[in-house]
Structure formats: C-alpha cells, structure tokens
Amino acid sequence: MKRFNFVFTVIVMLFLYIPMIVLGVASFNAGTDIAVFKGFTLENYSELFVDKTLIPLLLNSLILAVLSSLIATVLGTMASMGIHSMGRRMRSLTMGMTNIPLTNPEIVTGVSMGLLFAFIGIILKTQNVLGFTTLLIAHVTFNLPYVILSVMPKLTQMDPNLEEAALDLGCTPRQAFFKVVLHEILPGIISGALMAFTMSLDDFVISYFVYGPSFRTLPLEIYSMVKKPLQPKIYALFTLLFISILLVMCVMNLLQARDEKRGHNLTHKRRRNV
Amino acid sequence: MAKELIRLVNCQMAFDDEIVLDSINLYINDKEFLTLLGPSGCGKTTTLRIIGGFLQPTSGDVLFDGERINDVPPHRRKVNTVFQKYALFPHLDVYDNIAFGLRIAKLPEDEVDRRVTEMLGIVSLKGFEDRKISSLSGGQQQRVAIARALVNRPKVLLLDEPLGALDLRLRKDMQNELKRIQQAMGITFIYVTHDQEEALSMSDTIVVMDKGKIQQIGRPEDIYNEPKNAFVADFIGESNILDGIMRADRLVEFFGRKFVCVDSGFEKDEPVDVVIRPEDIDIVAPDAGHLCGTVTSVTFKGVHYDTIVDFKGFKWLIQTTDFCPEGSVIGIRLNPEDIHIMHKSEYSGMFGDYSSYSAEYDEIADPEYTEEEDDSESREEERNEE
Numbered sequence A: 001m002k003r004f005n006f007v008f009t010v011i012v013m014l015f016l017y018i019p020m021i022v023l024g025v026a027s028f029n030a031g032t033d034i035a036v037f038k039g040f041t042l043e044n045y046s047e048l049f050v051d052k053t054l055i056p057l058l059l060n061s062l063i064l065a066v067l068s069s070l071i072a073t074v075l076g077t078m079a080s081m082g083i084h085s086m087g088r089r090m091r092s093l094t095m096g097m098t099n100i101p102l103t104n105p106e107i108v109t110g111v112s113m114g115l116l117f118a119f120i121g122i123i124l125k126t127q128n129v130l131g132f133t134t135l136l137i138a139h140v141t142f143n144l145p146y147v148i149l150s151v152m153p154k155l156t157q158m159d160p161n162l163e164e165a166a167l168d169l170g171c172t173p174r175q176a177f178f179k180v181v182l183h184e185i186l187p188g189i190i191s192g193a194l195m196a197f198t199m200s201l202d203d204f205v206i207s208y209f210v211y212g213p214s215f216r217t218l219p220l221e222i223y224s225m226v227k228k229p230l231q232p233k234i235y236a237l238f239t240l241l242f243i244s245i246l247l248v249m250c251v252m253n254l255l256q257a258r259d260e261k262r263g264h265n266l267t268h269k270r271r272r273n274v
Numbered sequence B: 001m002a003k004e005l006i007r008l009v010n011c012q013m014a015f016d017d018e019i020v021l022d023s024i025n026l027y028i029n030d031k032e033f034l035t036l037l038g039p040s041g042c043g044k045t046t047t048l049r050i051i052g053g054f055l056q057p058t059s060g061d062v063l064f065d066g067e068r069i070n071d072v073p074p075h076r077r078k079v080n081t082v083f084q085k086y087a088l089f090p091h092l093d094v095y096d097n098i099a100f101g102l103r104i105a106k107l108p109e110d111e112v113d114r115r116v117t118e119m120l121g122i123v124s125l126k127g128f129e130d131r132k133i134s135s136l137s138g139g140q141q142q143r144v145a146i147a148r149a150l151v152n153r154p155k156v157l158l159l160d161e162p163l164g165a166l167d168l169r170l171r172k173d174m175q176n177e178l179k180r181i182q183q184a185m186g187i188t189f190i191y192v193t194h195d196q197e198e199a200l201s202m203s204d205t206i207v208v209m210d211k212g213k214i215q216q217i218g219r220p221e222d223i224y225n226e227p228k229n230a231f232v233a234d235f236i237g238e239s240n241i242l243d244g245i246m247r248a249d250r251l252v253e254f255f256g257r258k259f260v261c262v263d264s265g266f267e268k269d270e271p272v273d274v275v276i277r278p279e280d281i282d283i284v285a286p287d288a289g290h291l292c293g294t295v296t297s298v299t300f301k302g303v304h305y306d307t308i309v310d311f312k313g314f315k316w317l318i319q320t321t322d323f324c325p326e327g328s329v330i331g332i333r334l335n336p337e338d339i340h341i342m343h344k345s346e347y348s349g350m351f352g353d354y355s356s357y358s359a360e361y362d363e364i365a366d367p368e369y370t371e372e373e374d375d376s377e378s379r380e381e382e383r384n385e386e
C-alpha cells in the first residue's frame, strides 16, 4: 500500500511538472521544432531581452500586478478589520458574500465588469473608458476576496484582549493597529498580497473584457498570438515567469510554515500552563 | 474620609438579550482596595471591562471624579488593566512589553529605562529583559502583565485575577507585594478574584457578586460576620444555615427553642435564615447544652476536626479542636453573638445544610494551604490527645 502511494505521488508530480519541464527544455532548444532537440542555446533568452514588444508588456503586467495587489491588500485588510468588528450574524453574512465572487466563473466576472464599464462610458459620454484604470479596478476587485480570506483567520485567531491592552496602555485605535494588531496579522497580509499578485499577473479572462488599446498586458498579447506558431523566445519568457512564481510560492510556504510553528508553540505552552 | 473616585449607577449589561449585569450600583473611593468576589461567570470581568471602557453598559452611568465617562474611550481613561489572560504582546520581549505604555506616553528613554528596571525588580524578573513572551511560564507572564500596567502609575488599576496562575508561595509573596505597592503608590485597586481568602486578607472593601447582581458590599469583617443572605454566608467561609422565626428583637426561635441573639429590626414572627459559623460552636456535655445531637462523621483537618452532628435530622458542621468520636452524643451551646440572623432571600434553603457533606470543602481556595502549613501543628495536637 505504502509503495503504491509512493508511485502514485510520483505520477501526480510528473503530471504536474512535465509540461513545465518540456517548456524549460524547449526554451533552450536551438531548433524551432518542439519534437527535436537541436542543441543547447541561450539565444532565445538573449532575443527575449532585446525584444521591443514583449519586455514592455511584461513590465505592464508587473506594474498592474504590483499596484492592484498593493491596493487590494490595503483595502482588504481594512475590510477585514471592519468585518471582524461586526456582530456574529453580520460577520458570517458578509464573509459569505465575500466568498461568492471567488466561486463565480471568471468569464462571468469579466463580462459583467465589461458591461459595467461600458455603462459608465455611456454615462460619461466617452468612447474609451477602457484602459489602465479599468484594468486596475477590475484586478483590485477580483483580488480583494483573496486578501480578506487570508487575513480574516489571523484576526479571529488573535487574542481580542491584545488590541484592548494596547488601547489600555494609551494607544489611539490607530496606534493600536500599527503597533500591535498589524504584527499579529502580518503573515496573513503577506500571503494575501502574494496570492493577489500571482492572480493578477497571469489573469487573461477578466482582463480581456476590460482592457483598452492604451494599456495591454503580457497574457493578453500571448493569447492573441496563439493563432500563429509561438516564437521560442516566448518559451524563454514563460520559463522565467514560472521560476519567479515558484520562488514567490516558496517564500509564501516558508512564511506559513514559520507561522504555524509559532502558533503550535503557543498552544503547546498554554496547555502546559493549565 | 477618602473621596469618591468611580461610581457605577444602575449599570446593566446585556449580550443578545441575556442580562449578565443587573442594576449594579457601586462607588469606589480614592486609594481604596476594592475586590469583586464571586463564582465563575457572575460578571466580574464584565464589570471591570465597563470601568476600563472596553464595554459600554446597555443602560446606566459610569462616573469618574463625578463626570460621566460612558463615552470616553479606553485610551483616554486614567485606568490601566491587568488582563485575566495576560494579553502580552507576543512580538515584543519582556522589557519592551513593560516599556510599551511609557513609550506611547513619549517619556524620555532614560526615564523609561529607570522605571522599567525598577518594575522588573518589584516583580522579581530581573535578568528576563530580553526573553520572548512565549518562552515564559504562566506565572512569569502574569508578573510581566502586572508590571506592564503598574509601570504607568495609573490612578486606578484594574486587576482581573492577577495571581491565578501563581503557585502558593509566589502568590502569597505577590499578595503582600501588591498590597504594599498599592499603599506606597496610593493607587486605587479594583481587584477581581474568586478566592475568598485572598479577598478577605487584601481588601478594604469586598463586593460579593452572583448571577450579575451585587449580593453584598462591605468591609471583610462585615462580610464574614454579618452576611446578608445565604449565598454570601456560604460563599465566604463555611456556614450552617437554618430556618428560624424571629419572635421579637434579639429573640429567635429554631429547632423549637428560643435563643437570645444580637440582631433586631425584623418583623415579629418573620421567617428568617439563621447562620451559625462552624468554628463558633462550643461543644459541652449533652445535658449542659442548648441542643443535643449525635456525631455522624469526623474528619481530621489539621488545626481542627470537621465534625458532622445530627440534630433532629438536620446535619451541622462543627469545627472543633476537641475530638468527639463517631456515634457519641454531644451537647452544644450557642452564645448570642454566635447567632447571625438574615432575611429570607432567593438563596434560602440552597446552602448551609451538611447532610450531603463530603470530606472535601465545596470551596477550597488553596488546596495546599490546609495540608502544607497546618501539618506540623496537627501532628503535635494528635500527640497531645494521646
């Protein structure tokens, strides 16, 4: 049984990572045919870095991801504080409402956002509302639930007396948040921000309905290329992206593990003191 | 007389229609040591939280120095709190936890250092400055919590069972230390405990609470000697509580006999609760006593024997240094000042009958206390017996 489980795990891992390996190998392939490896080369990478279109698009994507995840993190943390201070009934209702957009198909979110912006465009009597702002608004919107979802548990786990102790010692509510509460929920905020960043970086479906010609992102460009054969430098780009995301995820897991260890120590202590 | 500092007027607190505090009326004088005493869930913490500003009473007023402070937020009240579950800041070490309030108040750093160091000495935590909170034992955390509040020299200190996690020796030391600090610094203490012995030995005033209501307010001696109802009589110390009828001022009837007592001001023929403390009862020869009963059980308790005596089917607890073997018939004498009369209350009949007595007290504050400190004396006593 144990052996079977091990084999099964290996198979699942292969399924998950073979495509990435293939991509990586292809990015170093001297030939253009995926089926034959014509020899190792870094040419695809050097081509990528002198490319006049891809790099600016990647920068666009990064700017959008950083900005939208930052804004979503701040707003989401504030919203979490608000939800946390609600009564029990209101809190579960609000949390339910926050969760629904997560399960909503992306395409539905995209279409409805597109409609909303079109509607606003009509009201404002302008042709081109769509652009960076609409993309940013859309990304912040779909990122918010992820932030709230990872900050809320930290708030519920926190000893409610901590904030009161800070107030008791003379902190204004604002100081109490920055000097005490923030430290307690920081792991949740960071993992929420990282999640938002990655979601935003690779989003195509929702972006597709709200972008305008003035500001395009990398995923939008790639999808428009799929009709034509992909250039090998795209493989190089994706390999780099994959590695960056992998690093981000590793950092996130590391943070989580450290946090769990701390929580574990605490409960352990408490049990001993009883 | 000291002047009044805090007053609660008709305070009521309800959570989701469940009333946990019911018309609390209470005043606290400047520099007073006032203790809220009561069983778990009676609303002690809730009362403290109202004074600290973390809860607003559903109705009623909180006055500080004569001014209504219902809407004053906690950080603007001249009150500091030692929380029941410590609530120390996990991301700061011991030193920074204690220095927290002083730094918020923007005191110069050398002043902060002087006061934190002084405080560390008072709570015997010198050398623990750089320790993480999670690496401290419960008792050490509790002392950091006390230091963190005291270092600010508040006008009023609220302490929610601040010594609950300490062992006996440390608790006795800290009790003395807290009392000393309170008197030396002239701070008003509002102290929560469910340990009656701690309350009796430390307080100027005790407020006995149960089910969200104040049962009695008074000096420790008054609470002990003149409990207002059966709950107080039973919660503070041990009591035999009997049904009686007040026949006249200073004359009460129970067990079909009239006894002279010292209480007056009751209606004629009013049914009352009669309290007789187990240690006040004198054992005499059967024919010389007011009442005559049979010993049904004897438990050695150290300084005394817990002797259960059956008087016409009602069992009394008598604490005596005289050993009376099981089955022997004894007489008792009651002096007028040993009999305390109370009005009937909702608690009548619920306490003070030792028919289902077991060798354990129902409310032992310090289990070790009776064993440890009284052991040597008792051994001597036994030897004397022989």
Ligand SMILES: Nc1ncnc2c1ncn2[C@@H]1O[C@H](COP(=O)(O)OP(=O)(O)OP(=O)(O)O)[C@@H](O)[C@H]1O
Pocket: B015, B020, B038, B039, B040, B041, B042, B043, B044, B045, B046, B047, B084, B194
């Ligand atoms: N936030 C709250 N929501 C609902 N009920 C509460 C809340 N806080 C306290 N209560 C209830 O109020 C009552 C009194 O609680 P409180 O904490 O004041 O008791 P306590 O006297 O301090 O008890 P203990 O000695 O166990 O600390 C309890 O029945 C408790 O369940």
Ligand SMILES: [Mg+2]
Pocket: B044, B045, B046, B084, B160
């Ligand atoms: Mg409590």
